[in-house]
Amino acid sequence: MPHLLLRLRSRLVSLMLMTLLLLSFGTLSAEPLLQPGQTSVPLVVTMGNDQGYTIKVLALRKGNTLMIDLESMARAMRMSFRKELGTLVVEESFGVPGSICTITAGNNFVRVVSRDPELPERIIQMQSAPSLRQARIYLPVTQVCRLLTVWLDREVVYDYSSDQISALLRRKSFRQLSGTIGVLRNEEQFAAPGPVTDAEGEKTVITGIDVENRANGAIVSFSASGAPTQASLLDPNPDGYVYFSLEKATGDINALSRIYSRGVIRTITPKQFDGGGLQFAIALDNRSFAINSVEFQRDKKSNSYLLFVRSDADVEEIRRKEKEQQIAQVISNDVEKWKLNTIVLDAGHGGKDPGAIGGSGTREKDVVLNIVHDLGAFISQKWPDVRVIYTRRDDSFIPLHKRGKIANQSGGKLFISVHCNASLNRKARGSEVYILGPHKNKAALDVAMFENSVIRQEADYTLEYKGFTEEHLIMSSMAQSAFAKQSTFLAQDILKPDYRQSSNNSRGVRQAGFMVLWTPSMPSALVEVGYLSNPEEEQILRDRSEQAKIAYGIFQGVQAYRKNYETSNMAAMER
DSSP states (O other): OHHHHHHHHHHHHHHHHHHHHHHHHHHHHSOOOOOTTEEEEEEEEEEETTEEEEEEEEEEEETTEEEEEHHHHHHHTTOEEEEETTEEEEEEOSSSSOEEEEEETTOSEEEEEESSTTSOOEEEEOSSOOEEETTEEEEEHHHHHHHHHHHHSSEEEEETTTTEEEEEOSSOOOOOOTTSOOEEEOGGGGSOOOOOOOSTTOOEEEEEEEEEEETTEEEEEEEEEESOOOEEEEOOOTTSEEEEEETTEEEOTTTTOEEOSSSSEEEEEEEEOTTSOEEEEEEEOTTTSOEEEEEEEEETTTTEEEEEEEEOOOHHHHHHHHHHHHHHHHHHHHHHHHSOOEEEEEEOSBTTBOOOBOTTOOBHHHHHHHHHHHHHHHHHHHOTTSEEEESOSSSOOOOHHHHHHHHHHTTOSEEEEEEEEOOSSTTOOOOEEEEESOOSSHHHHHHHHHHHGGGGGSTTHHHHTTTOSHHHHHHHHHHTHHHHHHHHHHHHHHHSSOOOGGGOOOOOEEEEOOGGGTSOSSOEEEEEEEETTSHHHHHHHHOHHHHHHHHHHHHHHHHHHHHHHHHHHHHHHHO
């Protein structure tokens, strides 16, 4: 009987967990129920470890302003809340010990209370007051992001271009982004600092200084030990100097001197008075920044003195710098993009597919594999900076559709497929180079049909190639139009070298619907090095030294192509 009860309890718990998961999934996947005049905005939440979710939050459009329903936002971020008349109380537990935020309609100030009673309350001031509409509290989207960023110390950003909100909850991180930093105030700042009683004459010792730059100013933290003391602050003078004084305080003058190369704080210079006071002259960069205010407070828990220097966030300057960085990155990427640093070599056929077979038994798959290995060796020897990728290195069968994928996934900049030809006309001879495109004559069609026939040896060819029709070939050719000119140049350069001294009978550059050229997203060419059906050419093609000559001839063509290609790209970038 006890075992039966345990089993029943286990099943009940499992059912409850499954129900909760289903409800959670349903909440995330379902869109909010919209009322007249309402809209929704995607919220993309990232929690780290590749975890996150996207959910829509309720919103209203008031002219050009997007207003976010704070209740919907809290629910979307998985925070608990309770509603009172015109007030929303939201509880969070992203960090330890967590905190409670109280938002009231019509009030620019938000109260934040930590669950740790030792931590002081905070007041966050917003630029606009929340508004109450149909028993819901709305706030402009930029102010919502500002509020959550300051309160949670996480990055919450609204992207105007994509019209979505992004929340990065995996760690505490203040990035210097405009529109995401709020004005942080503490209740202690609203009252003038009163006298502080010195404990048994013990002096305050300033042990360190830390400056945290933000988009709208900086926070200067003076770490202290010993008893608290009274502090005073003078407003910035016309030269941008702020004087912060601590009575009955001391510190290492040399260690506390600071010089900064960036941000609103330029220098911090301490001065020790004979009577025991310590004063810091803080030079502000009031030429680059519009200083709004400088205030201070004492953090009792950490025994430190905090100075809040607030300035106007120069949104245009921030965007300009971001734009410059983006442009520099694009230029850097473009320079790497046009470099011919990866060449993909494809030996036709292989494995169970021998390709064309000559009268003396010479197999196409063996000839082209040797040529491709020699071609790769020439490239590696001459160009150590160029990476060579082989679709096959040995006598293995690689489906045609995978060869193009190998080229694309390896970041190839050039694709060369090597084959041997065959014809019922035993007198047919010479080399040919093909690029992708609709066939211009029956001879080109016959060659393509022969090379494409290998797909019937693939187990799933009916699925992989079911879309390869004449119309699809035309669309594929149009999609590769960006590489058509380069592919033609490549084919012409390959044909120029006289690597077939005993058979100088080039048949020119042609185009046809070769499936192996269907998928590579780069300049591509298929080289037919000769006819195995011609007895004389078969003897040449099976000779190992002749194979090396053919490979070197193809390399000379690629060498000419690379020189012209990179020279033209460099000239284009310099214009």
